[in-house]
Each structure stands twice: as structure tokens, then as C-alpha cells.
Amino acid sequence: MDQQIIYILAIESSCDDTACAVLANDRVLSNVIAGQKVHEQYGGVVPELASRAHQSHIVPVVDLALENAGITKEQLHAIAFTIGPGLMGSLLVGTSFAKSLSLSLGIPLIGVHHMQGHLLAHFVDTGAPQPEFPFIGVTISGGHTQLVLVKAYHDMEVIGTTQDDAIGEAFDKSGKILGLGYPAGPLIDKHAQKGNPHAFEFPVPKAPGLNYSFSGFKTAVLYFIQRETQKDPAFIEKHLDDICASIQYTLIKILFKKIEKAVKSTGINSVAIGGGVSANSGIRKKLESKQEKGWKTFIPPFEFTTDNAAMIGISAYFKYLDREFDGLETTASPRIQM
Structure with a gap:
């Protein structure tokens, strides 16, 4: 007997990217992302602007x-969405739309943890080797730095996390200090590869156990640049490649x-x-x-590295197989734990 094809439409709206993917079992049929350039002038994501942009982007x-x-929406078997963590306003747009579509089509609703999605993206059928359980998952982004013991598709234990800032923020704030976009x-x-x-x-920085800390690193970069530019106002311009290479080398060393x-230990x-x-x-390269x-x-x-809906869809597919569905009373949670 041929395996039934399960079509899942997945929505990701946790931050500033509005994304939608359609999966046929573990294969990605489409993976669409609409970014938001409005935040560039502010040097970071503005939550209110992000939620408004999601509202205009999600239907198209x-x-x-x-x-x-x-395929048509009538062929879908389930609607998946990011339940958290993320920006509350952004999450609400995706959650509300997913609930409405699920209700109108009379098909199951599946909420997915954003960070679990990042790790389960490895199980999308791309022809590449896939990890076997258990494995150590490393989630690294602008908002998270975690070490996760992955025992099964949805059985994950955080064994280490950042105590303050994430590694992505350390990269971005260091770049801001250097005057980068x-x-x-x-x-x-890009600059590090030439330095x-x-x-x-x-x-x-020191942190107990398997935990991380990046706030002290950002401060060290700030003081270093302030000190050197006082001696030579053109210091950054003269040494940009080497500065970036040294910053990246140290952050990778910490990670x-x-x-x-x-x-x-495991x-x-x-x-x-x-x-x-x-x-x-x-x-x-280090890995x-x-x-x-x-x-x-x-x-x-x-x-599948940046925020995308394919990772939400693959996580939802495994939940669908286990009949793990959510009701319309389900709410988004900006600080949901793994």
C-alpha cells in the first residue's frame, strides 16, 4: 500500500519574516519568505512595525x-504555525490566521515551538544524511543560544543556555559598534574571511556548567574600539578585516x-x-x-538557517503522525519553554 501523502501548510511569524511553506510529508513543495526592510534604519527589529508588516504580508x-x-487549500490536511517564542504581536498575526484557516477548512491545527523547528529542519528530505537520536542540538540565533539534548522528535531537554545575550546579538552589536549595517x-x-x-x-567570558554569557564580550569590544579610536580615529577603517576576524574567532571559541x-559529559x-x-x-568550518x-x-x-516555515512544517508533520493537535483556545506564548 502506498504511503498516504499528508499536505501541511505551515506559517512562521515569530519575528520580522513572514513565511509560509507547504510540505508533502517530509518533502518541501514550497517555502516562501517575505522580509521587512523597514527595520534597517532603526538598527534592529521594531515590534510594532513587525506586526503591522505581518498583517499585510501574510495573505499574499x-x-x-x-x-x-x-495544490489548493482544500487538499490540505493540517495548518501549522509558530506558537512561540518570539515577539507577541508578530506571533498573534500568524496564530490568528492559522486558527481561521484551520476552522474554515475543518482540518487540524498544530502549534510548533520555534526553536524545536530549527533543530528538526535537519529531517526535511533533502537527500542529505540525517542525525540519529540522541544527538546534541545547538540553536544559535539573534535571540537564542542553547545546547539541547534531542532524544526524539519532540523530546528535547535544554542542557545549556545563555544567561544574558545570544551569540547573534553579540555579532550584531559588535557590528553596530564598528559602524556596519x-x-x-x-x-x-564577510570581513572576517579577509582578516x-x-x-x-x-x-x-566564564559561565557555569554548559551555560553561556555574551554581555561581557560586547562590553569588551566597545571599550577596545573606544580606546583605539581615541589613539587613531581611523583605526576601524584601517583594521576592519582584522577586527572582524578577531571578533568572529573569539565568538566561535566561546561557542x-x-x-x-x-x-x-554526555x-x-x-x-x-x-x-x-x-x-x-x-x-x-569549525563544526x-x-x-x-x-x-x-x-x-x-x-x-533552513534563518527563520522559515519549512522547519515549522516538518515539526508539524511528526506531530500529525502522533495526532498531537491543538484546539482553537491555544494561545501564542512569547517566552514558551522547550
């Missing part, structure tokens, strides 16, 4: 996702110090990364180099 994005998938993470990565990572030394500790040498910062070339140490490493395709 959903229409395009269905069109690209080549927003988001600064990709720009630092000397050992040109300047920055401190590695992997705890990943290595997690591998050693005895699990299978590591998968997810989240926007997993697009960083330095982090990818791949660990294969020489016997690690099994998994890096998501670039289209």
Missing part, C-alpha cells in the same frame, strides 16, 4: 506558497568550548546546529573540522 505569502506547491552578523563574517583572527585578543564540554558525539547564526562560515575527532556533524542548508 500564503497564496504564493500554495501556488508554488501546485543591520544585520551585522553576515557583514562581520587575521589572531590580530586582536578579546576575553572569553565551541561548551559544545565540546557537552560532547564529553558521551554523545553527534552534533547538529540550527538557527540563523548557523549560516556563519566560520562556525560551519566540519570536528569530524576528524570522530564527531558526526550536521549542518542545515542555508535556506
Whole structure:
């Protein structure tokens, strides 16, 4: 008997990207994302502007996702959406739309944890090897830095997290100090590839156990730049590539110090990364180099690193198989725990 094809429409609206994907089981038929350039002039996401943009984007994005998938809404078996964490106003737009569509079509509603989605993106059928359970998941983004023990599709335990800022924020704030645009993470990565990572030394903050801390690093970068530009106003311009390389080198060092500790303490040498910062070339190269140490490493395709709806859809697919559905009383939660 042929396997039944389950069509799931997934919506992601946790921050400033309005995204919709259509999946046929674990295959992505379409994956549409509408960004919001309005935030660039502010150097960061403005929550109220983000929610308003979601309201104008969501209908055309959903229409395009269905069109690209080549199916009609009547063929769908379930509607998935990001339940949290994220910006409350943004989450509400996606949640409300998903509920309305689910109710009008008379099909199940499935809420998905955003960070679980980042890790489960590895299970989209792309032809690439997939991690086996258990594995250590590393979620790295502008709002999160977590080490997660992934025991099953929806059985995850956070074993380490940041005590203050996330690694993505450390990249962006460091870039802002250097006068780079927003988001600064990709720009630092670009300059770092042309610089000397050992040109300047920055401190590695201490945090207990498998936890992280990045606030002290940002402060150290700020004081360093203030001190050097007082001596030479053109210091940044003269040394931008080396500064970026040194910043990136140190942030990667901080990140992997705890990943290595997690591998050693758990005895699990299978590591998968997810989240926007997993697009960083330095982090990818560092993780791949660990294969020489016997690690099994998994890096998501670039289209599944930043916020996208395909990762929400694959997480929802496994919930659908287990008949884990949500009711219309379900509410978005900006600080939901994994």
C-alpha cells in the first residue's frame, strides 16, 4: 500500500519574516519568505512595525506558497504555525490566521515551538544524511543560544543556555559598534574571511556548567574600539578585516568550548546546529573540522538557517503522525519553554 501523502501548510511569524511553506510529508513543495526592510534604519527589529508588516504580508505569502506547491487549500490536511517564542504581536498575526484557516477548512491545527523547528529542519528530505537520536542540538540565533539534548522528535531537554545575550546579538552589536549595517552578523563574517583572527585578543567570558554569557564580550569590544579610536580615529577603517576576524574567532571559541564540554559529559558525539547564526562560515568550518575527532556533524542548508516555515512544517508533520493537535483556545506564548 502506498504511503498516504499528508499536505501541511505551515506559517512562521515569530519575528520580522513572514513565511509560509507547504510540505508533502517530509518533502518541501514550497517555502516562501517575505522580509521587512523597514527595520534597517532603526538598527534592529521594531515590534510594532513587525506586526503591522505581518498583517499585510501574510495573505499574499500564503497564496504564493500554495501556488508554488501546485495544490489548493482544500487538499490540505493540517495548518501549522509558530506558537512561540518570539515577539507577541508578530506571533498573534500568524496564530490568528492559522486558527481561521484551520476552522474554515475543518482540518487540524498544530502549534510548533520555534526553536524545536530549527533543530528538526535537519529531517526535511533533502537527500542529505540525517542525525540519529540522541544527538546534541545547538540553536544559535539573534535571540537564542542553547545546547539541547534531542532524544526524539519532540523530546528535547535544554542542557545549556545563555544567561544574558545570544551569540547573534553579540555579532550584531559588535557590528553596530564598528559602524556596519543591520544585520551585522553576515557583514562581520564577510570581513572576517579577509582578516587575521589572531590580530586582536578579546576575553572569553566564564559561565557555569554548559551555560553561556555574551554581555561581557560586547562590553569588551566597545571599550577596545573606544580606546583605539581615541589613539587613531581611523583605526576601524584601517583594521576592519582584522577586527572582524578577531571578533568572529573569539565568538566561535566561546561557542565551541561548551559544545565540546557537552560532547564529553554526555558521551554523545553527534552534533547538529540550527538557527540563523548557523549560516556563519566560520562556525560551519569549525563544526566540519570536528569530524576528524570522530564527531558526526550536521549542518542545515542555508535556506533552513534563518527563520522559515519549512522547519515549522516538518515539526508539524511528526506531530500529525502522533495526532498531537491543538484546539482553537491555544494561545501564542512569547517566552514558551522547550
